[in-house]
Amino acid sequence: MNARATATTSIPAGGGLIHVRVLPPAQLTLHRLNYAYPLKLISPGPTQWAKSLTVFVLSYGGGLVAGDQMNLRAVVETGGRLCLQTQGSTKIFKRTATSKATAQRLTVRIHPGASLLLLPDPIQPFADSDYLQHQIFELADTTDDTSSLVMLDWVTEGRTARDENWTLKRFESRNEFFAVTDTDCDDNADNHQENKAKEGEEGGMGGSRGRLLLRDAMVLDGSDTTAGDMLRERQDAQTIFATLVIRGTAFAQLAAYIKARYLNEPRIGQKRWDTDDDSRHYTRVEIDARRNGVLWTTSSVRGFLLVKVSGVDVESVKRFVRGLLSEVDGDGIPADDGCITETFGEGMFRCLE
Amino acid sequence: MKVSNVHLSLAGAPDEAAAAAVQAEIQILEAQLAAANAKLHILAPTQQHPKLPSPSPLAPSAPSTQNLHLWLLLADSALPIGSFAFSSALESYILHHPLPPSTPPRASLTRFLRLSLLSVSTTTVPFIAAAFRSPQLAPQLDDTFDATTTCEVARRASLSQGRALCSVWEKSFARSFAATSFHPRTYNPDHFGVAWGYITRLTGVLPPEDPHSLHQVLFVFLFNHVKALLSAAVRLSLVGPYIAQQILAAEETCELVLAAVERGSGIPVESAGQSVPAMDLWQGRHEKLYTRIFNS
Numbered sequence: 001m002n003a004r005a006t007a008t009t010s011i012p013a014g015g016g017l018i019h020v021r022v023l024p025p026a027q028l029t030l031h032r033l034n035y036a037y038p039l040k041l042i043s044p045g046p047t048q049w050a051k052s053l054t055v056f057v058l059s060y061g062g063g064l065v066a067g068d069q070m071n072l073r074a075v076v077e078t079g080g081r082l083c084l085q086t087q088g089s090t091k092i093f094k095r096t097a098t099s100k101a102t103a104q105r106l107t108v109r110i111h112p113g114a115s116l117l118l119l120p121d122p123i124q125p126f127a128d129s130d131y132l133q134h135q136i137f138e139l140a141d142t143t144d145d146t147s148s149l150v151m152l153d154w155v156t157e158g159r160t161a162r163d164e165n166w167t168l169k170r171f172e173s174r175n176e177f178f179a180v181t182d183t184d185c186d187d188n189a190d191n192h193q194e195n196k197a198k199e200g201e202e203g204g205m206g207g208s209r210g211r212l213l214l215r216d217a218m219v220l221d222g223s224d225t226t227a228g229d230m231l232r233e234r235q236d237a238q239t240i241f242a243t244l245v246i247r248g249t250a251f252a253q254l255a256a257y258i259k260a261r262y263l264n265e266p267r268i269g270q271k272r273w274d275t276d277d278d279s280r281h282y283t284r285v286e287i288d289a290r291r292n293g294v295l296w297t298t299s300s301v302r303g304f305l306l307v308k309v310s311g312v313d314v315e316s317v318k319r320f321v322r323g324l325l326s327e328v329d330g331d332g333i334p335a336d337d338g339c340i341t342e343t344f345g346e347g348m349f350r351c352l353e
Numbered sequence: 354m355k356v357s358n359v360h361l362s363l364a365g366a367p368d369e370a371a372a373a374a375v376q377a378e379i380q381i382l383e384a385q386l387a388a389a390n391a392k393l394h395i396l397a398p399t400q401q402h403p404k405l406p407s408p409s410p411l412a413p414s415a416p417s418t419q420n421l422h423l424w425l426l427l428a429d430s431a432l433p434i435g436s437f438a439f440s441s442a443l444e445s446y447i448l449h450h451p452l453p454p455s456t457p458p459r460a461s462l463t464r465f466l467r468l469s470l471l472s473v474s475t476t477t478v479p480f481i482a483a484a485f486r487s488p489q490l491a492p493q494l495d496d497t498f499d500a501t502t503t504c505e506v507a508r509r510a511s512l513s514q515g516r517a518l519c520s521v522w523e524k525s526f527a528r529s530f531a532a533t534s535f536h537p538r539t540y541n542p543d544h545f546g547v548a549w550g551y552i553t554r555l556t557g558v559l560p561p562e563d564p565h566s567l568h569q570v571l572f573v574f575l576f577n578h579v580k581a582l583l584s585a586a587v588r589l590s591l592v593g594p595y596i597a598q599q600i601l602a603a604e605e606t607c608e609l610v611l612a613a614v615e616r617g618s619g620i621p622v623e624s625a626g627q628s629v630p631a632m633d634l635w636q637g638r639h640e641k642l643y644t645r646i647f648n649s
Binding site: 172174211212213214215216217218219220221224226229234235236238241265266267268269295296297298299300301302306308310 | 445448449464467468471475496497499500501502503504505506508609612616624625626627628629630631633634636637638640641642643644
């Protein structure tokens with residue numbers, strides 16, 4: 001393994017850097033892999049023939065306490081394929097009177113012909129937690145759409161066993177996608193780290209980062225009860241909300257599969273006809289989703305495919321999302337030529353099992 | 354605050370400065386009266402106020418009536434922007450929450466009203482406020498709002514009403530406000546919220562430095578939203594027209610709208626986001642309804 005996996009002191013606390021580079025003829029390498037406490041990055045040594053590199057993003061103790069500030073930067077160079085995963089749900093502990101909020105920032109630059117899979121376990125905000133997650137994806141090629149990504153962002157109600165039911169203080173998750181031009185494309189990741197400080201929190205109106213293509217933001221405010229509803233009532237008995245964002249030629253087949261599946265979804269109506277308007281019986285997958293209260297919708301917006309899924313049961317939603325990403329047929333059998341397994345290899349769905 | 358400032362200047366400064374301060378005070382009070390008038394007319398249209406609009410509402414000497422005139426135009430349910438075609442996810446919500454036949458659907462409707470106002474206040478209202486405050490940024494705001502509105506059904510509804518509002522402004526209202534409209538109209542926003550903030554600012558009858566102007570802009574937008582929802586509820590046979598008016602006139606509804614104005618105007622556009630994630634699901638799934646009356 002030729003990656004420099006070091007925990008150096010030059011990185012600020014909670015900071016991290018992943019740089020994926022392709023060495024000729026076609027060997028994927030971790031050019032850089034640096035991190036500082038409380039962030040921890042682990043990469044199983046890639047074999048010479050690996051289709052993709054996997055990095056596990058971890059925190060010590062399996063959760064984030066109040067005041068933890070994670071800041072991970074990743075660069076995937078042309079031809080590179082990076083999969084970011086976690087090992088278990090990210091627990092967000094409660095914010096104490098004297099501490100700051102918990103924050104996780106992730107910035108990924110995806111060069112032309114590179115792809116990213118971001119498939120973490122769900123975020124699990126405990127009672128009275130205060131969490132901000134800000135993920136920025138910089139797409140270098142949006143003309144031919146060869147900067148590809150699949151991003152999953154999901155959150156659950158908390159510790160169900162302790163009767164936590166959206167009792168968090170605040171939860172904010174922003175996923176922003178920018179089109180960056182080639183001139184911004186700087187291969188030196190160290191410079192990015194420095195530039196980041198200058199860029200600061202600005203980036204709402206475009207600015208130095210390039211054009212904002214898409215912003216998916218969820219803001220849950222547990223303290224806002226002006227309308228007389230608690231947050232748990234506003235969540236409408238759902239225990240999990242998931243968002244998938246897909247873009248790029250590498251995942252065109254997956255996007256087409258999901259669109260077609262949504263198009264064929266049985267219609268919703270008070271009358272439950274045995275067969276719907278195509279005189280078609282429900283498939284096993286559809287019956288399973290309906291019985292377990294899985295709701296989903298897709299939306300094609302500005303070159304992206306967005307999928308929103310919610311449900312009353314976390315396991316059913318996981319099964320459903322895994323089904324979407326592995327392109328299952330009506331009986332729930334994953335496709336042999338599933339887009340993600342074809343391009344990234346086996347083992348990409350650990351967080352969905 | 355203001356009053357004490359006036360007293361201070363009376364004590365120490367020459368009469369001229371004092372007079373100027375009092376005059377400024379009068380201007381603020383007049384603007385407040387105008388705002389209160391407009392609000393009263395929206396809240397209780399039947400109740401006659403002593404200060405009726407003068408026969409020539411556009412006379413430059415009567416800024417308050419001109420302001421009222423604008424709100425009567427924009428709060429008119431006959432405004433041809435097609436709001437009647439949209440239920441803002443109510444239709445889908447009702448189908449996702451089937452009620453037992455004996456339960457009156459009113460509680461379900463008012464719950465949806467609360468959720469909808471909360472959602473709009475954290476997604477759209479920040480953009481209305483920004484477009485009103487900085488009309489020169491309208492093109493960027495429009496693009497950012499477009500990037501932020503990730504639900505296909507919601508964006509169609511927003512685009513349709515936004516473009517229609519711009520057409521109404523251009524074809525019908527612009528010439529009437531030619532005397533006051535100070536900002537050269539160089540851009541037609543596509544999205545409803547951005548267009549609302551931009552065009553109300555364009556009219557020139559709402560002084561941007563007066564905090565009541567923005568308050569009115571947001572209040573009327575959200576009140577129109579409630580009206581459109583209730584009108585949809587009547588057509589979905591959830592409530593009758595009398596109950597709908599009862600809800601519209603209720604104090605709680607007014608408080609909800611005011612809370613939404615308050616919440617939304619304090620959020621910068623960078624921090625806007627969906628506060629009712631279930632809304633995106635209901636709204637998106639509207640397309641999958643077996644039968645539907647509305648476009649959203």
